[in-house]
Amino acid sequence: xxxxxxxxxxxxxxxxxxxxxxxxxxxxxxxxxxxxxxxxxxxxxxxxxxxxxxxxxxxxxxxxxxxxxxxxxxxxxxxxxxxxxxxxxxxxxxxxxxxxxxxxxxxxxxxxxxxxxxxxxxxxxxxxxxxxxxxxxxxxxxxxxxxxxxxxxxxxxxxxxxxxxxxxxxxxxxxxxxxxxxxxxx
Numbered sequence: 001x002x003x004x005x006x007x008x009x010x011x012x013x014x015x016x017x018x019x020x021x022x023x024x025x026x027x028x029x030x031x032x033x034x035x036x037x038x039x040x041x042x043x044x045x046x047x048x049x050x051x052x053x054x055x056x057x058x059x060x061x062x063x064x065x066x067x068x069x070x071x072x073x074x075x076x077x078x079x080x081x082x083x084x085x086x087x088x089x090x091x092x093x094x095x096x097x098x099x100x101x102x103x104x105x106x107x108x109x110x111x112x113x114x115x116x117x118x119x120x121x122x123x124x125x126x127x128x129x130x131x132x133x134x135x136x137x138x139x140x141x142x143x144x145x146x147x148x149x150x151x152x153x154x155x156x157x158x159x160x161x162x163x164x165x166x167x168x169x170x171x172x173x174x175x176x177x178x179x180x181x182x183x184x185x186x
Contacts, residue, residue, distance in 0.1 A: 038152075157170060
């Protein structure tokens, strides 16, 4: 009888150790696989600032070429480090290549300081704006305190500016991976 209990304990222990090793290997593979996010196209139809309010109309086409194990992505769009648009993109669990579109249109009240207004006016003259996209990735598996945070630094021409030659239009941009250590996605 003691023999059967010993065999049963060894079997349970083997299963538990095997499960722990599987989780560790999965975590290692996830940590080592590079996140490859890109903004393939950006259309800026409207981008104006008046009376402390941004008026914007921005469409982004983004891609990821990796296995996606994230439940959703919070995408924040910033101008001069101030968030003016945000969207949550829900994803399925996929492998390979995925793409999604974000359409951000509206207005956002934000007071720019003198330096920021000066920079905005320079960019308005050139017709090309520095816009940042921050992707906060959220997974169902919350055992890792680090949160993948993808940053995309974009130079986006205003579509209504006829003076910008086509050669100076938007160029596909690869994003950069970092990690946040809290739930703040701003």
